[in-house]
Amino acid sequence: MATDIIVDAGVNQIRVGLVENQKLVELYIDDENRHKTVGNIYRGVIKRILPGLEAAFVDIGHKKNAYLDLRKLQQNLNNSTLNIKQGEHITVQVEKEAMGMKGPKVTSNINITGKYMVLIPRENSIGISRKIEDNTERERLKAIFEQHKIENCGIIIRTDSVGKSEEELIKELNFLKLRWAEIEKKETYILAPSLLYGEISLPLKACRDLLTSQIRKYIVNDRDIYEDVIKFIGAISPHLKDKIQYKEESNLFQHLMIESQIEKALNRHVWLKSGGMIIIDTTEAMTVIDVNTAKYVGKKDMEKTILKTNIEASIEIAKQLRLRNIGGIIIIDYIDMKDKADKNAVINVLEQELKNDRVKASVLGITNLGLVEMTRKKTGPSLTSLLFNKCPLCEGKGMTHSLKYIGDKIQKEIDFIFTQTIYSRITIEANQQVIKWFSSKDTSYKSLTEKKYGKKLEFIENNNLTNEKYNIIKEK
Template sequence: MLKEILINVGEEETRVAVLEDKQLVEMYIERAVSQRLVGNIFKGRVENVLPGMQAAFVNIGLEKNAFLYVEDAVPARAPEGQPALSGANISDILKPGQEVIVQIVKEPIGTKGPRVTTHITLPGRYLVLMPTVDYIGISRRIESDRERERLKEMAARLKPEGMGVIVRTAAEGVEEEELRQDVQLLSKLWRKILQRATHGPVPALLHRDLELVQRILRDVFTEDVARLTIDSRPEYEKVLDLLDITGPRLKFKVFLDERDDLFRLYGIEAELERALKRKVWLKCGGYIVIDQAEALTAVDVNTGKFVGSTNLEDTVLRTNLEAAVEIARQLRLRNIGGIIIVDFIDMQQEEHRRQVLQVLEEEIKKDKTKTNILGITQLGLVEMTRKKVRPSLSEVLQRPCPYCDGRGKVLSEETVGIHFKNYICDLARRTSADTILVEAHPLVAARLIGSGGGNLRDLEHRTGKNLYIRGCQGQHIEDVSVRPLYDQADIQANTLPVTPGQVLEVRIEEPHAVNLHDGIARLDGFILDVEGAGALVGEVVPVEVSKVHRTYARARLLK
């Protein structure tokens, strides 16, 4: 598998794309205004202890207090990794006002503050140092029993007394001296953190994790990466300087490409646009639909345009197999975390179900983020969980729609029209004004006016008021402005934007719905029926207003 890393350094953001066989699989984005918090170490003060939730809130100096679970607050762990205080109560461990050193393990997302732990981890290139835990662990991705045993023996010799280490995947085949340098560097860093914790105010930042490019070099740029391309010369030189210390063997894989459109040349920009859409097309013609909700993400698989060539069961199997590969890629690319439900197309044969599940499991192994597949149900639903430590791609690049508030839908014009029709009747009973002005989206205004003004006449009859309904193109479809007009000058200024004999230049937007010979123009939502302009759609023409009605005006073309 050909693995590449592309780094785009901009003024306001740095973006890193990870490609496998020329296909985008992971995306990292860091902006100056929203620095990453995971990995940062703080000295904080316990604000609240909640026995009912077995958790505490810790003030670490951020906008929202951090959340500390009881299992993340237990002082120490036994060598085999089990909590030393089994069933401990949060009230026995922490007290309000107590000062603690914590590390952020989960970014603040939405209304939730960051999640923290007292079990500090300091990642290096080959090892992760755990100063508060006496433990040795080996990466699960190292499959050779012989290599695992070799690394475990070295780790036991090198780890500081009373501390723990986890040997990372990158350490496979590495000599003891390189591991020793990692341990010494991380131990020195921990001593500095403890020294800072004894001085200064509380809360305080004790240690900031590396910036994005440095983290990529530490965590992603390993021996299996064929090429790292960066488009910034200053950052390129920094990368080479850092690799001189951490990985000189990797320097020959680093390349500088100062073209402005590096991401566009590799198709990353187009792939990012697709990664924000609900529907993802498969090569076979089928497609998957991804819906991210608050509590879980639902993925639906469909055959789409794929009709197969043998039989239905074969068509379904081929679609599901291709979907399994794409789903695993999309989870990594979109950085989707939490509960994930995949609705594969129903398969009759148990063997086919096993095949699909096996392919999904194999693809998930490529993902460094911890993912658990709980199996496939009789309905063809696969239940999964994926650890969520940072915002998803959509949360980074998008925000909820200010119009629909993230619902993805708005009320229909019929629904809005019925609601405000009742509101107009209620207002008419409460006001002494003889005239009421209604401003609404053109679709809602048309619904209130009705064909030939029938609905408007009925509404005026019911309310006993003069109603002026104006369509405003810029108005949100769910917002309708209804207000009484008391002064005659106010009525004239707000209800009739044109007067007979007035000369205007207007753009013909569409032909008349009934009389195609005429064209329709709009002036702040007020309709102008222009005689003989049906063939001039899109053109700006001079007209003279000939007659003004309450809901529209007629005009003639000027030659």
């Protein structure tokens, strides 16, 4: 499989795409006007403690205070008494960006990520990624880190460490140790709230987390970023240096036909090769995915048609979750299957395809209603939330009120004003469609209303207004 990392740097935005066989599978976006904080470590001030929620709000220097789960903090103390007070200083790390009305979510479990390992200060355990399945390699890696263990620091060994020499691994371990020592030193004198450590830039993060010996090329279209990446990779993985390429192309995504793939990834409907379709809808609580046969009708056996569509949908769903970075609770409504073996086959395909995803996902099973429940870890904003705003007309509902609803509402307001107030003249300012609805009645609504109440009613057309926006001007 030919896999490339493409870094497209624009005037105000940097985009990183992971491309497998010319197909975009992961997309990361960093806007200059969107302040990224995940991974940052702050010295904060506890502003408010909520015992009922077992939570605290911490000022880390942002507009909104950060949310800290005190239950996790209690676990870190190994059942010791949790004794924190308002106004105290605390070191925290952002694990989730601020979204909407909510501030960022922080944790006191600090970790510093490297290419081959994650350093966990104030811990003592050594963990190994589950994706490293070779027992001999697991034992080798564990032995290396037990021999070079840092006091009061835990380690999680990442998959990229497989096959790496002891020298390479210890070099990075010492680098992370030095970085933590600098943070600890800052803790003693810096004024809170303040930033102690900032996560590296998106191109460098892609280099650290995505660039491996299996990657064919890392292509970037910005000379300064190219120089930074060369310097960075030279320090952590010099053997990968030859994979970094500079390409002088102002719109690299357009040139490599990635732009059109992003447009497709924003569609609610996703067509399958067979003619079937999946429909993806996201709400505040969860993401719901519906599968249907659409244009695909099969040849003879209906059950085989359904099974083929559901299997094809499972492959596509795993791809879409990864590309769109959809996290949280996910419900999949497959086409109904009678055979238990068919249901198992579909679930097995879904689980197998999800293994290609670096983000942890779990299939929980099928409900009594035949819906598949699964979760995928939230690792940041979804592609939709990054590239879409709520519709100002429907405010994100996906629907607007009908003309009849709006007309009836205006009528009720007119009736109230003419019967319950002193006003004798009303002017309705609305767009053409709303005014047309009133004039489309068999008998003139205007003349009937004026006759009924003995008062004056006028309409003014203003096509700058939407259907749901209108003005009622009252005169005595």
